[in-house]
Amino acid sequence: MKVCMINGSPKLKDSASGLFLEALERKLGNENEFNHIDTASADLQELMDSARGSDAIVIAFPLYIDGIPSHLLRMLHAAEPYIAEISPNAKLYGIALNGFYEGVQNQTALDMLRNFCERAGLSWGQGAGIGASPMVHAIPVGIGLNKKMGAALDVLAGNIISKQSSEDIFAQTGMPRFLYVMGGNMGWKRQAREHGLRSKDLN
8 A cells, every 4th residue: 555644744853743654654564655745845746746646645734723734735725636636546634733632622624634635536534633742752652641642543544554434533642631731831931931031921
């Protein structure tokens, strides 16, 4: 099976989107052929070349104002008239990531990706909405507090392998919400101090 893995993060390196794609690729197995593309540095032609003849296209991206990042949205819009012609048998799967606690916060962004499928003539496979995704920089996907994230990728990988479509799924860290919020607030205050600001300057 040929799988196109699209990193939809605007970051040039160290993105959570990249980490989730790496975790998914391990679950899919090395008997498949993978083409990788980073939208932060690639152009439309590189996207089309990577997607050509794919059985599955997987896009992982961070949530930006409850939607798809603008650079990725522009690329999808440009690819819309052509992508079904070069990958007529492909199903599209999406992994939407956010820094909020709840994975369901990604529903609108996944709906946008599904709408792209309808307009482009692609088949929609499944979306996975992951909350508290910055946790993967500290704890690998599927380990400890991030076991639920790994379980979501297991479901997604199973559907990709069997070329099935299914309902969107959602997951987040196993850390209690109040602790996650507390840790996030501590991080913002630390960054503020590093840039010469005080806590009250953030109010």
